Amino acid sequence: MIVQKYGGSSVSTPGKIKKVASRIRDRVKEGEKLVVVVSAMGETTDKLIDLAREVTPDPHNREMDMLLATGEQTSAALLSMALNEMDIPAIAFNAFQLEMITTASHRNARIKDLNLTRLFRELEIHEVVVVTGFQGITEDGYLTTLGRGGSDTSAVAIATEAGKKCEIYSDVAGVYAADPRLVPNARKLKYITCDEMLELAALGAKVLHSRAVEIAKKYNVSIYCASTFSDEEGTFVVNNLPEWMEQPVVTGVTTHPDQTKVTISNLPNDSELISRLFVAMADREINIDMISTVNDNGHSYLTFTFVSGDSDMVRETVNETLGETEGWEVSRNDEVEKVSVVGVGMQSASGVAGRFFSALSKNGIKLLGTTTSEIKISVLVHKSDSLKAVSALAREFNLLEQD
């Protein structure tokens, strides 16, 4: 049994829906039973949001979910019609009909429980069951949606109990070792591990939603990401690489633009104060990244980064928390980007850091900060150095298409 998911751009017109149906038919002819999860057609979800805004600037989340749920219901019904027209026995279901139980956090619900008894019963009668992605129902019977990218999550969740294999089709041909818009000859990966994929979320964001990867990792579902309308080979997202495969040291390089770096100097040497600062940030859901502290002559220096959009909230939080403390000074740099290389192979390879820093220094790139994890090295660079850094690292770690 195979679970497939088709994204919004793959079902954006009746013509594309028919093409998707043909691809499904080919798999049925090969003897497979399929569960097919669909997104809403093209820009439908955005159009529904616009429609709601014409009624009220601040639509009720619960009713919004009821409205948004129509998007996938439409595409699922149409795809099932197209399959039946081709004499492929198919049936479409809303997620609620398959007991996709979620939390009650409307517009951003999480799947809590899944009872696939009904789905399996329908698969005995039909070759294909088409399921609306992105949505679910609370225990109390209210419709919910899973947030942006939620259809990926729906598909992987179903695959956890139905075959452990999930094919995710979109208008992107797979996951690349670097963003092809920055590095045009970036290599398309044949395999990437879930851990790497989560670290490289920025690279895979258009292909696969992070929550789907988290579930795949936890329940050991193998995901295959490929283009809907080409036969080009895609990318497998797996927990462990196949044994025959040599683990590359670095799998991908990515950037996080729009970062802001803040340095607070002359802080008293008081870890309780710093802790209070970060608790206050967390309370406001500000995501703090790349923290480093230095102690010098009884004073502390604190540096951290965050997404530039949060600047105002960060300023407020700092002022409120440190307000009565004396002598501290703050400086801010909005012109920075984070550049990271990620690779499970780093854990067992030596000299990765040496290659990393030497590639950057050879290209005259000034480092404004560094953090590392077991499978990642990140540096902060000036905005104007970012592209040069990515290209240098892509060359150094063989992330380019071989000619």
Next chain:
Amino acid sequence: MIVQKYGGSSVSTPGKIKKVASRIRDRVKEGEKLVVVVSAMGETTDKLIDLAREVTPDPHNREMDMLLATGEQTSAALLSMALNEMDIPAIAFNAFQLEMITTASHRNARIKDLNLTRLFRELEIHEVVVVTGFQGITEDGYLTTLGRGGSDTSAVAIATEAGKKCEIYSDVAGVYAADPRLVPNARKLKYITCDEMLELAALGAKVLHSRAVEIAKKYNVSIYCASTFSDEEGTFVVNNLPEWMEQPVVTGVTTHPDQTKVTISNLPNDSELISRLFVAMADREINIDMISTVNDNGHSYLTFTFVSGDSDMVRETVNETLGETEGWEVSRNDEVEKVSVVGVGMQSASGVAGRFFSALSKNGIKLLGTTTSEIKISVLVHKSDSLKAVSALAREFNLLEQD
């Protein structure tokens, strides 16, 4: 508790939805709890049918129901948003969430069972529960729709168990004693009985669906039909007129255009043959009307009418059934219309038939056929006489607006 229903033209734009919400708010402020049944916005249902036809010329009925159900889901969610925006506690539900159980005849399902426990529970928390009209769910959990006009049926069905009162709002201000397009000064009725409404379906078709009237009659629900966006008084459709009200002899006059009359002459005097003919018609779901037979010199003459669109099927059925019988001849007249007056008051009034026929003969109208029931007299006239006949009868039976 009041059940209201708003038709597609009343919720065709976000602006109209907001206006409907204001009207509902006014009722809530008067202290009422409301169940509001909505149709799909404007021409949505037709657009969805067109969309399906782009995928396949012959869409699967079950999937079609899933597709069509999105129409009311959209309008219900938007109306509930508009109400919440006005601080009226409201919640929208799909019919399936309220256990509106139907038969499995997709696209033309009938309500079998209704469990309003959930609805009443929600009405304790909210002032308004908005419900999708037109749709239901089978016992097996497949979405269904109730056929054209089904939202009226949904509303009246809910009213059978919730207050016995149903207000149906549309772009028509009520039920008129004659079609205002034919008789511009036709009187709007304050009251009409369910029986009359069923006989006058053609007059009320734009206002109220016949199945809704059947249910209202059976369960003694009082219906009030009026215009959504005016305060003009509408029409009450009731089982029994209020006692203070003098029952008019004739309540309305209506025409059935596009009728065909067939006469078969020189049939053998064989009632079994005629019976076989009508059974064959019924098997093909051809609706035969105004049957009359005459015996003369051992031969039978048979006349009947039907909707002109069925002509080919009627010809085939006649040929197949009478194929081996000798000597019969058939003639056909496509240029006929049926004109009927309806009135519960006829049952107790005398001289109605006399007034009816004399009104027609005074105006030189030639009768091509006649049938009567307890509350109806119908004649068949030539197309070109139809309007003259309707006007003459409207004058005769006081169906015009009093100046």
